[in-house]
Amino acid sequence: MSDKQAIDYPGEEIDVRWDERLCIHIGECGQAKGDLFVGGREPWCIPNAASSAEVREVVERCPSGALSYTDKSGLPESAPAENTVTVVYNGPLYLTGDLRIEGVAEDQPGLRTRAALCRCGASKNKPFCDNSHLEARFEDFGAVGEKGPGLTETGGPLTVKPMPDGCVRLDGNLTIRAATGRVAWEGTTAYLCRCGASKNKPFCDGSHRVVSFKSE
Structure with a gap:
């Protein structure tokens, strides 16, 4: 995790936090209609x-977890009913669900339900995406060829464990969507590539050992 900081935007009924360490500038906030987020304004939110x-x-549209909120009525952000990984065209893995990401601190509340994980191997903020795939010219169109063993139920905790110098392991009820939006794979344990070299993306095939991938 980088040493950049989070910024709080207080409101009467609800506060918003923006964590610059996680932001990949997708623009779901800035493109939202209304005056909640206005680029060039101070404060921005x-x-x-x-x-x-x-x-x-609007905050829950943020795919990286960089935006989060504290509702003063006590209403927390609820986890989606389904744990999902979306394989982004030439980009990261978008995770949504009841996420339990190993090593995530309490000061990063957005990562409890939303995260963007690097899969090009070049991020300087591993395991999270920092848009390094653009400079690295990472190319993978997000097709998924495997179906998985299937699910008997959905939801529940999804444990996300980045393995040292290796893949990311996900344990829990999980659906993987191809970049087209198609439900492609369902199961309870998946090993996903994060070095960028697998020939079976988004799944790990051990190529991290061949390319001497380093997670730090």
Whole structure:
């Protein structure tokens, strides 16, 4: 995790936090209609410019977990009913669900339900994406060829464990979506490539050992 810091934007009914360490500038916040987020304005985010419900809805669009909120009514962000990994075209892995990411501190609340994990191997903020795939010209269109063993239920905790100098292991009820949005794989344990070299993306095939991938 980089040494950049999080910024808090207080409101009367709800507070918003932006964690620069996780932001990959997808723009779901800035493109949202209304005055909650306005680029070039100081402050950039004004929680009082929208209802609490709208603030929650817009913040939860953030795929990286860089945005989070504290609703003063006590209403927390709830985990989605399904744990999902979406393989992004030429980009990271988007995770949503009841996430238990190894090593994540309590000061990163957005990562409890949303995260963008590096799969090009070049991020300087591993295991999270920092857009290094753009400079590295990482190319993988997000097709998924395997179906997995299937699921008997959905939801529940999803443990995310980045293995030292290796893949990321996911344990829990899990659905993997191809970049097209298609439900491609379902199961309870997956080993996903994060070195960028696997010939069976998004799954690990041991190529991290061949390319001497380093997770630190």
